[in-house]
Amino acid sequence: MAQLSGIINELQALLGKRLSLNKSIREQHGQDLTWHRGAAPDAVAFARSTQEVAQIVGLCAAHDIPVIAYGMGTSLEGHISAPFGGVCIDLSGMNTILQVNAGDLDCTVEAGVTRNQLNEHLRDTGLFFPTDPGADASLGGMAATRASGTNAVRYGTMRENVINVTAVMADGTVIRSARRAKKSAAGYDLTKLLVGSEGTLGIITEVTLRLYGIPEAISAGLCAFESMEGACDAVILTIQSGIPVARIELLDELQVRAVNAYSKLSLAERPTLFLEFHGSEASVKEQSQRFAEIAAEFDGSEFEWATKTEERTRLWSARHNAYYAALALAPGKKGLSTDVCVPISRFAECMARTREDIANCGFTAPIVGHVGDGNFHVLLLVDMDNEAEIEASKAFLDRLARRAIAMDGTCTGEHGVGTGKMKYLPYEHGPALQVMRQIKKALDPKGILNPGKIIAPETD
Amino acid sequence: MAQLSGIINELQALLGKRLSLNKSIREQHGQDLTWHRGAAPDAVAFARSTQEVAQIVGLCAAHDIPVIAYGMGTSLEGHISAPFGGVCIDLSGMNTILQVNAGDLDCTVEAGVTRNQLNEHLRDTGLFFPTDPGADASLGGMAATRASGTNAVRYGTMRENVINVTAVMADGTVIRSARRAKKSAAGYDLTKLLVGSEGTLGIITEVTLRLYGIPEAISAGLCAFESMEGACDAVILTIQSGIPVARIELLDELQVRAVNAYSKLSLAERPTLFLEFHGSEASVKEQSQRFAEIAAEFDGSEFEWATKTEERTRLWSARHNAYYAALALAPGKKGLSTDVCVPISRFAECMARTREDIANCGFTAPIVGHVGDGNFHVLLLVDMDNEAEIEASKAFLDRLARRAIAMDGTCTGEHGVGTGKMKYLPYEHGPALQVMRQIKKALDPKGILNPGKIIAPETD
Structure with a gap:
């Protein structure tokens, strides 16, 4: 508080x-919402315009006071914590859809x-914005954290879907x-630098999408599989065959059990792929047939269809609630979500070794x-009163991150770094981390x- | 030379x-190859490895000597000129294909x-690298200049197709x-920062693609059109309809005349679209039918097919030689290629006003x-001995760049900035240019x- 005076x-x-x-x-x-212990800012400013954000940042800059941007608070790695105090700028009140350029397939x-909110607004235009991290996150926050989600496999992440941003810099x-x-x-790609x-x-x-x-x-x-290996191999071959699947999500048998209990479904409790195909009638049919052939090779069950909107919604909301369903497996415990991503050719091996570790x-x-x-x-369920369990979880996290990085992958595919993943960056980036540090120092010299x-x- | 001592x-x-x-x-x-007057470096170093490049840069850094990277020399905006002398590092000898990860759809x-060279190497894998700027450029140079070309409309530019790079930094x-x-x-997107x-x-x-x-x-x-407006409107509707066309290239009537003369073709000398569709047999048929319907709406001719590989190659090599064909319209003159890019909804207007200006x-x-x-x-053919013509060309360039920028477009869609486009960046980027300057200063403090x-x- 003193620094605010x-x-x-x-x-x-x-x-x-x-x-x-x-x-x-x-x-x-x-x-x-996670296990990360957050620190409160000294004040929260509910901003209404870019100009106002610029004024707040200008004031804070003049007095070396930290500024933390806040959207919907759905990030998972301590991004919004204020360990050095300062002013949190809550941007949720800046919720105007400024422009939809249907002819250019973009909006600001x-x-x-x-x-x-955006997809609701777009409903009558025949257009939609695909990126879907599960939570109803703010689009500014999604840009800032380079979010992705279930249909990134087809439509890309925020990296691909942000055309430009308006941003208030440190001064x-x-x-x-x-x-x-x-x-x-025309020069350096500042959009991609700010995204993430x-x-x-x-x-x-502001974001143009x-x-x-x-x-x-x-x-x-x-499509349920006899084994996790079969499910993984089916995914790999689907991707390698270039089938433009819109979503291909894997739940292991424990997650299926959790989903059954939480969403009142009665799925076979086996490793299961949730899939979605987008296209013309003919193309969707062709894609799903090609997938079914691949699945059959790896002992997949008959592909169960859900073409009606309600059925689809029910399935996908079950998938979207997977996090809460998993938490419900162990009431009172905190969820600790890992987020590794590896080249698809290493995926089955990474998964197998991780399940062995679990x-x-x-x-x-x-x-x-x-x-x-x-x-x-991997959603680790951790008793936060049990030091040994916390330590074992941290050691597991560490092994998993290093395993993925050693396979030319990353410690975080979509959740971001925040405070939670900082310790893995030296291992993942090597000397490139120093370049990131130089950029940070140049654009925010006071930190x-x-x-x-x-x-x-x-x-x- | 003195500085090299x-x-x-x-x-x-x-x-x-x-x-x-x-x-x-x-x-x-x-x-x-352009009208830009280049300056020679003091020495040319033919490097063979990343380690060698690092050693050269290290030596130059210790003595404040400029270093200019050179691939195949096909850039168009004075990128390779050495106005402050120094060492040109020619990377063309670093021509090893290090790795093809067919399972991951990538290569290094x-x-x-x-x-x-890469596509030749890939021929038996069933894979290809799409980005095609016309010239047989080096992939490092294409990454460094954020190149794109005829099929970026479907496959993206180097921005989308570079997964990572190995780079030697200023120290x-x-x-x-x-x-x-x-x-x-996992942190700042250094790949996209270095690309372009x-x-x-x-x-x-090194580049992973x-x-x-x-x-x-x-x-x-x-498909030939009665008018340029009709051709433009057909393009706009094709894109807005989401037809995943692989290539859609427009030549105006003068360019068609040039191509006819240069490539010994007998195309109707009218505004003409060169198109290409990729997909399954069924999808290609569906795409071209949908395009034909759109073309008919705007007085397009019957769509003339070329399904045989030789015919396709002949057409596309005519398209690829458009630059040389244009130069041949006025022997002895230099070619000056503009490169604006605007949102598709403004495209017809930008084209019409530019043709009026011409x-x-x-x-x-x-x-x-x-x-x-x-x-x-626009390929301006300029008599470099005629001061008035040069001045008029520069004024035209200036109007065109500002026209595109005012339409929320850019002065350069794919050729890059080099020395040629620097003067438009303040107008295009406003205060963001200062951020680029801060980054440059941080990562290359000695310049x-x-x-x-x-x-x-x-x-x-």
Whole structure:
């Protein structure tokens, strides 16, 4: 609080009641849903415009006060924690859809617009925004954390789907990272630099996104396998064959059990793929036939179809609730989600060795994955009062991250670094981490933007 | 030459005969094929390995000597000129294909491998690398300049197709920008930062590229239109309808005349679209039928098919030779290629106003474009001995760049900045240019990497 004293009057003059010093509001803004212990900011500013964000950052910059951007608070690696105090800027009130350019298949929204809000708005245009991390996250937050999700295998992640951003830089300058042309060779790619920078290089206040035509036909379905190996091999061959599957999600037998209990389904409790195909009627049919042939090679069950919208919605909401379903396996425990991603050719091996590790540790740890991208999540259920369990979990995390990195993969496919993954970056990036540090220092010399995330603050 | 004196012995010890001080070799390495007047480097180093590049850069860094990366010399905006002298590092000898991971649909090559060499090598794998800027450029150079070309409309540009790079940074450090996983949220996107940085932030020595399955069926063809407006409107509707066309290239009537003369064809001298469809037999048929319906709406001719490989090759080599065909319209004149790119919804308007401008100026200036991306090239034919013509051309360029930028487009869709487009960047990027300058200064504090390109050297 002490560090705020120099600017509190100015912040209040600027924001009035939209500046909160309330303890529970501050605490709620510093703590995500995960096991990471968050720290509360000294104040929460509910911003309404890019200009206002620029003014807040300008004030904070002049007094070396940290600024942490906050969207919907759905990130998973401690991104929103305020270990050095400062001002949290809550952007959820910036929720205007500024422009839909149907002819260009793009739209521009304020950072606080959520993906469900956008898709609701687009409903009558025949267009949709695909990126779907599960939670109804804000699009600014999704850009800042380079989110992806179930259909990234077909439509890409926020890396591919953000055309440009408006951002407030560390000195309060407002920039637009690129124009709206589909391609450009005009200098450094600031869009991609800001996407995934987690509020450490600039605060994203507007995003221009790529939209897609709603496919003429969609079919979804399930396919259960005798073994995890069979399921993995079917995924690998599906991807290698170039079938443009829109979603291909793997749940292990424990996760299927959890989903059955939580979503009142009665699926066979075996490793199961949830799939979705998009395209013309003919193409969807062709894709699913080709998949069925592959599945049969690996002892997959008959492919169970769900062509009706309600059935599809029921299946996918079961998939989307996998995290909560898994938590319900062990009430009172905290969920700890891993997020490795490896080249698809290494996927089966990475999965097998990880399941062996889980079995050896005796963890309750269901697995769900965006397996078409080689990305999967182990959800460790941890008793936070049991030191030994916490230590064993951390050691498991460490082994898993290093295993994936050794396979030319990454410690985080989509959750981001936050505070949780910082320790693996030296191992993953080697000397490239120093380049990231140089960029951070150049664009935020005082280290006020979301300090303590991605790049450790300099201690000298 | 004087500035080399401190390191010449060490360079010679390192490279032997692979260090050239020969005047014509130096001049050839500083001058591209365009109207830009190049400056020769003081020496040309023919490097053989990343380690060697690192040693050369390290030596140059210690003595504040500029380093300019050179691939095949096919860039178009003065990228390879050495206005401050220094050492040109010719990477064409680094031409080993290091790894093809067919299962992961990727490969890793040294920077000097050309795209034709790679596709030749891949021929028996069923895979190909799509990005095709026309010239047989080096893949390192294509990455460094964010190249694209005729099939970017379907397969993306180097921005989408580079998975990671190995690069030598300004102090001689070697980094790898990312791992090989399909997606990652592990910190700043150094890959995309280096792609398109034109050797000003680091020298790319290896590239990992995304590969694609050779489509089961390919059909190509031509469609001539009564008017340029009709052709443009047909393109716009094709893109907006989501037809996944692999190539859709527009030639205006003058360019068709040039192509006829140069490639001995007898096409109708009208605005013409060259198209290509990729997919399964059924999908290719469906795509071309849908396109034919759209073309008919805008007075397009019957779509002329070329399904045989030889016919297709003949058509596309005519398209690829468009630049030389255009030059042949006015022997002795230099070609000056513009490169604007606008959102597709503004494309027809941008084209119409540009053609009006050409007519008003009385230029001989054929047009060819990757119009599915909203990108087109006006090829001005300029008598370099005629000051008035040069001045009029520069003024035209200026109007065109500003027109595209005002339509939320860019002054360069794919050729890059080099020295030629620097003057438009303030207008295109506004305050974001200062962020680029901060990054340049942080990663290359002495300004030795390709100085005078993208970001003007500081004069204070």
